[in-house]
Amino acid sequence: MTSRxxxxxxxxxxxxxxxxxxxxxxxLSSAGLSKRFRSGQLAVDSVDLAxxxxxxxxxLGPNGSGKTTTIRMLLGLIQPTAGSYEVLGLxxxxxxxxxxxxxxxxxxxxxxxxxxxxxANLARQDAADRTANPATASARIDAALGRVGLLAAADKRYGxxxxxxxxxxxxxxxxxxxxxxVILDEPxxxxxxxxxxxxxxxxxxxxxxxxxxxxxxxxxxxxxxxCTHVGVMRTGRLVFQGTLEELRGPGAGRVVVxxxxxxxAAEILGGELQLADVRVSGLEVxxxxxxxxxxxxxxxxxxxxxxxxxxxxxRRSLEEEFVxxxxxxxxxx
Amino acid sequence: MWTSAASPTGPDSGELAERQSRGAxxxxxxxxxxxxxxxxxxxxxxxxxxxxxxxxxxVALGVLFKLSLSGPGGGGGPAFLNQVAGNGVFLxxxxxxxxxxxxxxxxxxxxxxxxxxxxxxHGTLRGxxxxxxxxTRLLAVKLASIVLFALASCLLVVGVAVLMGVVLFPVGxxxxxxxxxxxxxxxxxRVLFVALYAAAAMVALxxxxxxxxxxxxxxxxxxxxxxVIVLASExxxxxxxxxxxxxxxxxxxxxxxDGLFRAPVDWSGxxxxxxxxxxxxxxxxxxxxxxxxxxxxxS
Numbered sequence: 001m002t003s004r005x006x007x008x009x010x011x012x013x014x015x016x017x018x019x020x021x022x023x024x025x026x027x028l029s030s031a032g033l034s035k036r037f038r039s040g041q042l043a044v045d046s047v048d049l050a051x052x053x054x055x056x057x058x059x060l061g062p063n064g065s066g067k068t069t070t071i072r073m074l075l076g077l078i079q080p081t082a083g084s085y086e087v088l089g090l091x092x093x094x095x096x097x098x099x100x101x102x103x104x105x106x107x108x109x110x111x112x113x114x115x116x117x118x119x120a121n122l123a124r125q126d127a128a129d130r131t132a133n134p135a136t137a138s139a140r141i142d143a144a145l146g147r148v149g150l151l152a153a154a155d156k157r158y159g160x161x162x163x164x165x166x167x168x169x170x171x172x173x174x175x176x177x178x179x180x181x182v183i184l185d186e187p188x189x190x191x192x193x194x195x196x197x198x199x200x201x202x203x204x205x206x207x208x209x210x211x212x213x214x215x216x217x218x219x220x221x222x223x224x225x226x227c228t229h230v231g232v233m234r235t236g237r238l239v240f241q242g243t244l245e246e247l248r249g250p251g252a253g254r255v256v257v258x259x260x261x262x263x264x265a266a267e268i269l270g271g272e273l274q275l276a277d278v279r280v281s282g283l284e285v286x287x288x289x290x291x292x293x294x295x296x297x298x299x300x301x302x303x304x305x306x307x308x309x310x311x312x313x314x315r316r317s318l319e320e321e322f323v324x325x326x327x328x329x330x331x332x333x
Numbered sequence: 334m335w336t337s338a339a340s341p342t343g344p345d346s347g348e349l350a351e352r353q354s355r356g357a358x359x360x361x362x363x364x365x366x367x368x369x370x371x372x373x374x375x376x377x378x379x380x381x382x383x384x385x386x387x388x389x390x391x392v393a394l395g396v397l398f399k400l401s402l403s404g405p406g407g408g409g410g411p412a413f414l415n416q417v418a419g420n421g422v423f424l425x426x427x428x429x430x431x432x433x434x435x436x437x438x439x440x441x442x443x444x445x446x447x448x449x450x451x452x453x454x455h456g457t458l459r460g461x462x463x464x465x466x467x468x469t470r471l472l473a474v475k476l477a478s479i480v481l482f483a484l485a486s487c488l489l490v491v492g493v494a495v496l497m498g499v500v501l502f503p504v505g506x507x508x509x510x511x512x513x514x515x516x517x518x519x520x521x522x523r524v525l526f527v528a529l530y531a532a533a534a535m536v537a538l539x540x541x542x543x544x545x546x547x548x549x550x551x552x553x554x555x556x557x558x559x560x561v562i563v564l565a566s567e568x569x570x571x572x573x574x575x576x577x578x579x580x581x582x583x584x585x586x587x588x589x590x591d592g593l594f595r596a597p598v599d600w601s602g603x604x605x606x607x608x609x610x611x612x613x614x615x616x617x618x619x620x621x622x623x624x625x626x627x628x629x630x631x632s
Contacts, residue, residue: 075463078629100465107463111456115378124457127369128466130362173460 027053027181027212028074032083035069043069045236046083051214051229056207058223058244059216061233062326067216068108070233071185075105088180101131104174104211105183109190110166114159118150118169121158125173132177144175148202164195171202182206183214188222200226220318234326247321255297256286258310265306273300289313363474366466370478374444380482383440387486388493390436391428395497398424421498422507422517425524426594428494429487429531433587437486438563441535444482445542446556448475449625453550453632468626476543476618483535491528495521513596527590530603534587537610538563540617541583547624550632580605583613 028051035044044066051057061067072078074085076096085092087099112121122141126132132140145151148168153161161169167187174182184203188196203226207213217223223230223244230247232240240247255275259265265285270278273296275287289297294313301308360368374380402418413430416423429437449472452458461471498504507520515523542559549555566584569575579585586606592599 072459072629072631075459076465077459077462078631079627097465097467100463103463105463107459109456111458111460113373113455113457116373120372124369124373125460125464127365128461128464128471130366130467130470134360134365 025053026086027051027055027088028057028086028214030074030083030085033070033073033080033085034082035066035073035078036081043236044073044080047233047236047238048241049085049231049238050241051212051231053212054210055229056203056213056215056227057229057231058227059214059231059233060218060220060223060322062218065233065326066236067233068185071105071107071183071214071216074183075100075103075107077107101129101177102180103183104176104179104181105185106170106174106187107183107185109186110170112158112166112169114157116158117155118158118161118165118172119145119154121169122172122176126176129177140176144172147175147205148172149198163190164192164198167191167195167199168202171199175206178209179211181212181214183216185216186218187215188217188219196222220322224318232322232325239325248318253289253313254286255289255294255311255313256284257297257301257306257308258284259301259306259308261306264304265301265308268301268304268306269297272304273297283309363470366470366474367477370474371481374478374482375485380444383443384486384489387432387436387440387490390432391424391490391494392497394428394431395424395494395501398427399501416508417498417502419503420507420520421500421502421504422495422520422524424498424502425491425495426527429491429527430588432490433531433534434567437490437531437535438538439560440486441479441483441539442542442556442559442563445479445539446546446554446559447552448479448543449546449621450549450552450555451546453630454552456632458632459630462630469622472543472547472622472625476540476621479539479543480532480536483539484529484532487528487532487535491524491531495524509594509596510591511595515596523593526593530590530593530606531587533607533610537583537613537617540614540621544617544621544624547621547628580609583609585609 028049030047030049032046032048033044034042034046036042047066047070049070059067059070069078073080074087074092076093079093087095088102090099092099112118113124116124119141122144123137126137126141127134142151142154145154148171150165150168150172153165158166158169167190171184171187174184187203188199191199200222203213203215207226215223215227227244229243230240231238232247254277255269257265257269260283262280262283262285266278266280266287269275269285269287273287273292275290275292275297278285278287294311298308298311301311398414398417413423413426417427449458452461462468504517506514506516507523508514509520538559541562542555545555545558546552548558563584566582570579570582570585586602586609589602589606592602
């Protein structure tokens with residue numbers, strides 16, 4: 001697991017120094033992973049990923065921040081120009097043939113032959129896997145189709161599928177076998193709210209089976225609901241990596257007290273409780289909580305005779321964090 | 334850690350069960366992919382339409398020949414056409430000569446140019462490589478399917494044409510170009526050899542198409558590129574000033590199979606042809622491999 005001191009806001013997480021240690025229980029890890037395209041554009045700039053085994057890792061970033069390029073490198077589709085990476089503990093690219101059969105993936109939207117049925121498309125994917133057992137193929141294909149709710153449409157031409165069905169078929173390919181890691185690149189892209197809910201439910205199921213999920217997305221709500229860990233990309237750099245809690249704010253944040261006697265409250269907070277950064281604005285007093293519990297604050301205030309009309313510990317919204325990390329122009333939708 | 338993890342030991346229980354249940358129906362993995370590839374090529378509506386056209390043209394040509402040969406002023410057509418009136422077996426050769434100028438190369442270019450670029454444009458290439466299908470393995474299977482398609486289309490054309498020849502024209506002992514007469518069975522066997530020779534020529538062309546297919550994500554571009562090479566080569570082959578370069582053109586030996594219709598068989602043309610086809614297959618196969626195994630797949 002990522003320890004708290006690795007979290008550095010506004011700078012790349014310091015996974016590089018910890019890479020050898022981290023790799024031992026990481027489903028995915030990289031050190032200095034970079035890709036410079038022939039055009040000279042540095043699409044991915046020394047990314048140090050550490051995706052803990054068993055986590056649901058949200059890989060966030062605006063469009064064009066290098067998420068898909070990173071995923072393509074992890075899957076051996078494109079060659080990094082610098083850096084190293086491991087998938088399921090195997091150094092790449094040498095371990096590719098051994099690691100990838102244990103990894104399910106969906107990269108940049110569904111891609112299938114339009115004139116083949118959904119079932120035939122899955123059969124083709126399975127036939128390409130030299131480690132899959134042909135004797136169980138049809139049972140596994142039906143099971144995967146069943147899990148994404150496509151059994152009824154299994155023999156329809158893929159070209160006649162709706163966008164939601166296409167997306168679900170793409171997820172089904174990653175369910176053809178038991179996987180240790182599933183990499184999903186924007187799996188809810190272009191889905192209606194219902195489809196999004198279905199896919200989110202599927203991801204929860206996959207994670208509940210003990211599979212590590214690496215989920216690339218630019219939907220904050222999605223990540224907030226299902227992810228345990230988060231990595232944030234900005235213009236090719238990993239600007240944050242840690243748990244969702246760590247992203248939401250260091251420590252417990254601030255406490256805000258609403259009271260008709262703000263001066264007295266400020267005195268207690270700053271004096272008796274020794275909270276830092278005490279601010280008064282109108283009838284509200286706020287201060288940094290530090291290690292003190294909000295209930296303690298309330299108790300002391302009341303004992304000191306401060307009439308407490310309200311007390312809350314507001315969290316900065318995830319959106320605020322992202323805008324701070326990735327700058328303006330982040331497409332939040 | 335590397336050695337223990339690299340060997341495919343320690344799979345989950347499901348995989349163990351999978352392996353134990355194996356044996357009853359053992360299909361080698363390469364054959365599974367090859368079979369899947371053949372289904373893709375031979376069940377695709379577009380390719381079936383291509384094969385349909387390839388089967389229809391010999392029928393139409395047979396009828397056309399029958400009409401023109403029975404009418405006044407018959408004869409004077411392409412090679413082997415004059416013999417067709419005497420023996421229907423020659424229709425197979427006459428039709429093949431005509432089809433080698435456009436329709437057969439077109440069909441092979443479509444399938445070969447589509448091989449990798451088609452997968453890339455459908456977005457299926459990234460899926461196959463992430464399976465992982467293995468780049469060299471996928472390319473080998475693609476080439477094998479092109480070989481089978483070339484073989485199937487040449488045999489189809491010649492087969493339908495011979496059938497039409499049998500239906501429309503008299504059939505009997507075959508008089509060879511050298512004047513000797515051989516039994517019908519020997520004549521048919523020689524026609525089969527010609528079809529195989531044409532298939533070899535189409536495989537060489539297919540390797541050019543395959544190489545083009547690894548260079549782009551647009552199948553139409555790869556198909557057009559391969560066809561342009563065919564046309565440019567045929568034009569250059571017709572320019573006497575370029576005679577020094579003729580033996581190196583990819584289309585130069587396509588029709589050098591008339592030696593098979595002499596007694597004794599004159600192998601020189603066929604040998605040169607096969608050597609040229611092998612060289613093209615080797616060179617463009619190597620180009621395709623070098624490109625495909627190193628290229629970034631960003632489609």
